[in-house]
Amino acid sequence: xxxxxxxxxxxxxxxxxxxxxxxxxxxxxxxxxxxxxxxxxxxxxxxxxxxxxxxxxxxxxxxxxxxxxxxxxxxxxxxxxxxxxxxxxxxxxxxxxxxxxxxxxxxxxxxxxxxxxxxxxxxxxxxxxxxxxxxxxxxxxxxxxxxxxxxxxxxxxxxxxxxxxxxxxxxxxxxxxxxxxxxxxxxxxxxxxxxxxxxxxxxxxxxxxxxxxxxxxxxxxxxxxxxxxxxxxxxxxxxxxxxxxxxxxxxxxxxxxxxxxxxxxxxxxxxxxxxxxxxxxxxxxxxxxxxxxxxxxxxxxxxxxxxxxxxxxxxxxxxxxxxxxxxxxxxxxxxxxxxxxxxxxxxxxxxxxxxxxxxxxxxxxxxxxxxxxxxxxxxxxxxxxxxxxxxxxxxxxxxxxxxxxxxxxxxxxxxxxxxxxxxxxxxxxxxxxxxxx
Amino acid sequence: xxxxxxxxxxxxxxxxxxxxxxxxxxxxxxxxxxxxxxxxxxxxxxxxxxxxxxxxxxxxxxxxxxxxxxxxxxxxxxxxxxxxxxxxxxxxxxxxxxxxxxxxxxxxxxxxxxxxxxxxxxxxxxxxxxxxxxxxxxxxxxxxxxxxxxxxxxxxxxxxxxxxxxxxxxxxxxxxxxxxxxxxxxxxxxxxxxxxxxxxxxxxxxxxxxxxxxxxxxxxxxxxxxxxxxxxxxxxxxxxxxxxxxxxxxxxxxxxxxxxxxxxxxxxxxxxxxxxxxxxxxxxxxxxxxxxxxxxxxxxxxxxxxxxxxx
Numbered sequence: 001x002x003x004x005x006x007x008x009x010x011x012x013x014x015x016x017x018x019x020x021x022x023x024x025x026x027x028x029x030x031x032x033x034x035x036x037x038x039x040x041x042x043x044x045x046x047x048x049x050x051x052x053x054x055x056x057x058x059x060x061x062x063x064x065x066x067x068x069x070x071x072x073x074x075x076x077x078x079x080x081x082x083x084x085x086x087x088x089x090x091x092x093x094x095x096x097x098x099x100x101x102x103x104x105x106x107x108x109x110x111x112x113x114x115x116x117x118x119x120x121x122x123x124x125x126x127x128x129x130x131x132x133x134x135x136x137x138x139x140x141x142x143x144x145x146x147x148x149x150x151x152x153x154x155x156x157x158x159x160x161x162x163x164x165x166x167x168x169x170x171x172x173x174x175x176x177x178x179x180x181x182x183x184x185x186x187x188x189x190x191x192x193x194x195x196x197x198x199x200x201x202x203x204x205x206x207x208x209x210x211x212x213x214x215x216x217x218x219x220x221x222x223x224x225x226x227x228x229x230x231x232x233x234x235x236x237x238x239x240x241x242x243x244x245x246x247x248x249x250x251x252x253x254x255x256x257x258x259x260x261x262x263x264x265x266x267x268x269x270x271x272x273x274x275x276x277x278x279x280x281x282x283x284x285x286x287x288x289x290x291x292x293x294x295x296x297x298x299x300x301x302x303x304x305x306x307x308x309x310x311x312x313x314x315x316x317x318x319x320x321x322x323x324x325x326x327x328x329x330x331x332x333x334x335x336x337x338x339x340x341x342x343x344x345x346x347x348x349x350x351x352x353x354x355x356x357x358x359x360x361x362x363x364x365x366x367x368x369x370x371x372x373x374x375x376x377x378x379x380x381x382x383x384x385x386x387x388x389x390x391x392x393x394x395x396x397x398x399x400x401x402x403x404x405x406x407x408x409x410x411x412x413x414x415x416x417x418x419x420x421x422x423x424x425x426x427x428x429x430x431x432x433x434x435x436x437x
Numbered sequence: 438x439x440x441x442x443x444x445x446x447x448x449x450x451x452x453x454x455x456x457x458x459x460x461x462x463x464x465x466x467x468x469x470x471x472x473x474x475x476x477x478x479x480x481x482x483x484x485x486x487x488x489x490x491x492x493x494x495x496x497x498x499x500x501x502x503x504x505x506x507x508x509x510x511x512x513x514x515x516x517x518x519x520x521x522x523x524x525x526x527x528x529x530x531x532x533x534x535x536x537x538x539x540x541x542x543x544x545x546x547x548x549x550x551x552x553x554x555x556x557x558x559x560x561x562x563x564x565x566x567x568x569x570x571x572x573x574x575x576x577x578x579x580x581x582x583x584x585x586x587x588x589x590x591x592x593x594x595x596x597x598x599x600x601x602x603x604x605x606x607x608x609x610x611x612x613x614x615x616x617x618x619x620x621x622x623x624x625x626x627x628x629x630x631x632x633x634x635x636x637x638x639x640x641x642x643x644x645x646x647x648x649x650x651x652x653x654x655x656x657x658x659x660x661x662x663x664x665x666x667x668x669x670x671x672x673x674x675x676x677x678x679x680x681x682x683x684x685x686x687x688x689x690x691x692x693x694x695x696x697x698x699x700x701x702x703x704x705x706x707x708x709x710x711x712x713x714x715x716x717x718x719x720x721x722x723x724x725x726x727x728x729x730x731x732x733x734x735x736x737x738x739x740x741x742x743x744x745x746x747x748x
Contacts, residue, residue, distance in 0.1 A: 010452070012450060012452070013450075167450070238744065238745065242744075248744060248745045249744075249745050250745045250746075251743050251744065251745040251746045252745075253745065321442065322442065322443050323442055323443045323444075323445075323449065324442055325449060329447075329448060329449045329450045330447060330448045330449075330450070331447050331448070332447060332449065333447065334442070334443065334444040334445055334446075334447075334449065335442065335444070336442055336444055337442065338442075350449075352449070356450075357443055357449070359445060359449070359451060360451060360455070363456055363509070363512070363553075364456075364509075364552060364553040364554045364555075365554045366456055366459070366514075366553060366554045366687050366688060367554050367687045367688045367692060368459070368687045369687065369692040369693075370454075372692050372693060372741070373641075373694070376744065377743060377744045378741045378742060378743050378744045378746075379741075379743060380692065380693070380740065380741065382692060399740070400743045400746075403743045403744065403745070403746075406447075408447050408448030411448050411451070412448050412450065412451055412452055413452050413454070414451075414452075414454075415452070415454040415455050415456050415458070415459055416455075416456050416554075417451055417455075419446070421446065421447065421448065422445075422446040425446060
């Protein structure tokens with residue numbers, strides 16, 4: 001079968017060798033967890049436990065604040081030391097700080113669910129909603145929202161994202177090797193929830209062992225495993241949909257407008273786990289890597305574990321780190337400190353040495369047009385950026401700045417090292433702010 | 438952890454490509470044809486090239502000092518402009534000609550409009566056009582190959598003027614044993630340089646291929662189905678040098694793929710029309726310059742369809 005793909009894109013160095021062959025290791029006994037009440041896109045949760053309360057594993061500690069929000073559960077059993085605001089990767093949020101009693105006692109609500117085949121669409125979505133599922137690829141968008149399209153939208157396809165096109169990250173890759181059956185089960189549950197019969201799992205060709213493992217696990221089901229060209233941003237939602245189904249999500253629209261729902265493979269595996277064990281989303285896998293990490297690893301951790309502890313588990317820093325990213329190097333977010341709790345969308349903790357963190361000084365744009373030819377959204381980054389830098393946001397909008405998916409391919413490829421995406425981001429914020437007026 | 442962390446907007450990695458590497462590749466790609474020009478036309482050609490490159494670099498340095506902006510002479514862009522200009526001159530020109538040309542190319546066409554990336558015409562070509570208009574005799578006195586002081590005519594000139602001179606063979610035209618500017622004679626070595634640039638992904642094959650293709654097809658159709666003349670117009674003049682190295686200048690050509698197609702067809706159309714119906718045997722320079730000024734307009738009307746937009 002030929003490899004599927006999209007038009008445009010770049011080929012950054014994979015840098016996955018550090019961890020791609022390392023089995024997932026557990027770090028499941030943190031002494032203290034600091035669980036933020038906002039680990040997703042949307043409204044923060046309301047705390048439902050107080051200082052001094054005893055909590056158990058899987059117990060609800062933060063209730064979704066609105067429809068676009070996701071429940072938070074305790075990842076350990078023990079005592080609530082405090083409920084207070086602190087810095088998180090999302091800003092300054094209320095966190096529930098729990099001292100682990102190391103007994104690992106499960107809350108009574110943690111019970112295997114009924115066979116999904118016997119459940120209705122609504123029952124499945126409610127279970128997913130209660131379990132606090134969010135997109136685990138990095139965006140952290142509440143999963144039940146994706147599964148509840150307005151009635152006028154017809155969904156016919158579910159695509160699982162196993163592309164893992166971000167350099168350095170290997171947690172999805174390892175998951176596809178180690179728990180392929182869970183991923184397939186998760187996809188089947190999603191397909192049942194949406195009443196669709198088309199299910200794809202898209203995987204980049206630089207992970208042939210994952211394609212093989214998933215194909216074997218999908219044998220005898222109606223799930224199709226699709227090999228994708230190794231090209232960034234192959235895992236971008238709209239580009240992935242195009243590669244798998246040939247459909248373009250309309251400009252300004254959502255995947256549901258093309259009749260598709262996309263989820264990450266890790267989200268699917270977690271959904272399967274919710275149904276088989278009843279345990280909500282309280283742990284996940286992340287890749288701790290980069291030149292500034294002594295022993296890079298793929299780690300399964302409890303939500304709320306400090307980044308610092310996870311880094312220590314990897315034998316600490318190799319020299320002095322210059323940059324710490326949550327996520328991959330293309331779309332990851334640079335952090336001010338390693339004193340932050342890891343959470344539901346922490347797919348990678350990437351620590352760069354000063355050498356790796358170096359961004360060359362920008363020079364004059366030579367109009368080579370490389371940004372135009374690589375843009376997977378078919379934009380002209382050169383134009384949007386030039387107008388953004390002149391504060392001419394109306395003109396930037398006329399070049400469809402809002403269609404930018406912020407993949408960063410333009411900035412990556414630019415020989416003059418221009419801050420293309422950075423300036424386009426500014427334009428987007430400005431255009432959206434003006435629209436709201 | 439005591440150390441301060443760097444925080445910046447994503448992406449956090451960059452390709453190894455730099456402006457300097459790109460410009461250096463262009464210079465490398467030009468070298469075989471330039472060297473062959475020196476071999477053909479002797480030491481005069483070498484001096485013209487050196488004077489041209491040196492004055493381009495000096496002008497860039499001087500203007501940037503005056504403008505109090507960072508000096509970027511080391512980015513090879515002035516070297517490329519100087520080299521291109523030199524290659525577009527006959528070897529017989531007095532040595533002040535490349536000096537005037539380079540000062541005009543860098544000082545007026547490039548720096549006066551904002552420097553690298555802001556030139557609205559190809560600087561080397563604009564300088565050549567200025568020189569041809571100002572000193573037509575010096576600019577069209579061609580040295581015969583490997584025989585100093587004997588002047589000759591270019592193959593296209595011979596055909597255009599109906600001169601009673603033996604035309605070179607097609608092999609000679611391909612190899613470059615013909616009259617012409619220093620760097621334009623060897624079609625083979627210029628194509629080799631072009632292949633290198635395509636391989637290095639400095640240029641796409643789109644503009645050169647369509648430009649040369651348009652000239653070939655139109656010359657054949659409009660020139661009375663004369664295969665020999667068609668082949669000469671592709672191989673013998675400045676077409677390949679222009680199509681591969683000048684029309685592909687980033688700053689003065691359209692950015693969009695569709696725009697580049699229109700631009701290249703336009704270049705080919707104008708070149709053929711000037712050659713067949715104009716009073717001038719060449720026409721590559723003026724065609725490219727005319728399309729250069731049309732490039733922003735072409736870009737304006739060829740905005741790509743955005744992903745998910747109406748087809």
